[in-house]
Amino acid sequence: MTTTHQFSGRTFLFLLASSRLDGNTETLAREAAAALPDGVEQEWLRLKDLPVPAFEDRRHDGPGIYPEPVGNSRVLLDATLSATDLVVASPLYWYSLSASAQLYLDHWSGWMRVPGLDFKPRMGGKTMWSITALSSEDRSMADPLIGTLRNCAAYMGMQWGGSLLGLGNAPGTVRDDAEALRAAGEFFVTDRASVTV
Numbered sequence: 001m002t003t004t005h006q007f008s009g010r011t012f013l014f015l016l017a018s019s020r021l022d023g024n025t026e027t028l029a030r031e032a033a034a035a036l037p038d039g040v041e042q043e044w045l046r047l048k049d050l051p052v053p054a055f056e057d058r059r060h061d062g063p064g065i066y067p068e069p070v071g072n073s074r075v076l077l078d079a080t081l082s083a084t085d086l087v088v089a090s091p092l093y094w095y096s097l098s099a100s101a102q103l104y105l106d107h108w109s110g111w112m113r114v115p116g117l118d119f120k121p122r123m124g125g126k127t128m129w130s131i132t133a134l135s136s137e138d139r140s141m142a143d144p145l146i147g148t149l150r151n152c153a154a155y156m157g158m159q160w161g162g163s164l165l166g167l168g169n170a171p172g173t174v175r176d177d178a179e180a181l182r183a184a185g186e187f188f189v190t191d192r193a194s195v196t197v
């Protein structure tokens with residue numbers, strides 16, 4: 001059951017992580033978003049349009065080694081912190097996240113260490129969601145991707161919203177997956193507290 005109050009004050013950030021435009025993952029994400037009640041704030045960012053530098057592990061080079069993010073990194077950081085709900089919409093690439101989604105998550109490691117940013121505590125309590133298109137009929141092939149996001153969410157003290165999968169290969173073919181479209185319509189709006197798993 002959907003109640004409007006369950007969405008009050010929430011902002012959904014959709015991070016589109018396909019390497020192509022108008023792919024199946026985006027189609028599925030837009031289907032799911034269409035079921036959000038009017039007035040629920042949505043922000044859509046395409047990682048492909050916001051390239052960020054290669055991540056460098058400088059954790060052990062000394063304190064304060066990660067500077068304040070600038071440019072596209074800053075855009076992603078600010079959008080991430082402003083959202084209450086983070087929707088990672090990545091196609092399944094080699095059983096896991098696309099490179100742009102992985103790189104975005106790698107940068108979290110730096111953001112956690114920017115002095116004064118308090119990234120990790122500020123992520124706590126947000127909700128992480130996963131939306132993925134894959135070409136394999138065996139949906140368990142996406143378990144590594146879902147496990148990655150679930151574990152990242154748990155590490156950051158975030159809640160896990162759930163995962164939505166759709167079968168598709170050429171752009172648009174996810175529309176042939178009737179079950180995925182049905183699930184998309186319920187994805188965000190099912191009261192998880194009442195779902196038995």
Ligand SMILES: Cc1cc2nc3c(=O)[nH]c(=O)nc-3n(C[C@H](O)[C@H](O)[C@H](O)COP(=O)(O)O)c2cc1C
Nearest residue numbers: 018023024025091093094095133134135136168169
């Ligand atoms: C680099 C690459 C790796 C892929 N790896 C997998 C895979 O491991 N399992 C799978 O089922 N599909 C795989 N696919 C197929 C995509 O998941 C599928 O075409 C999906 O619909 C693409 O989503 P998009 O249209 O949102 O980009 C791969 C595609 C590419 C380009």
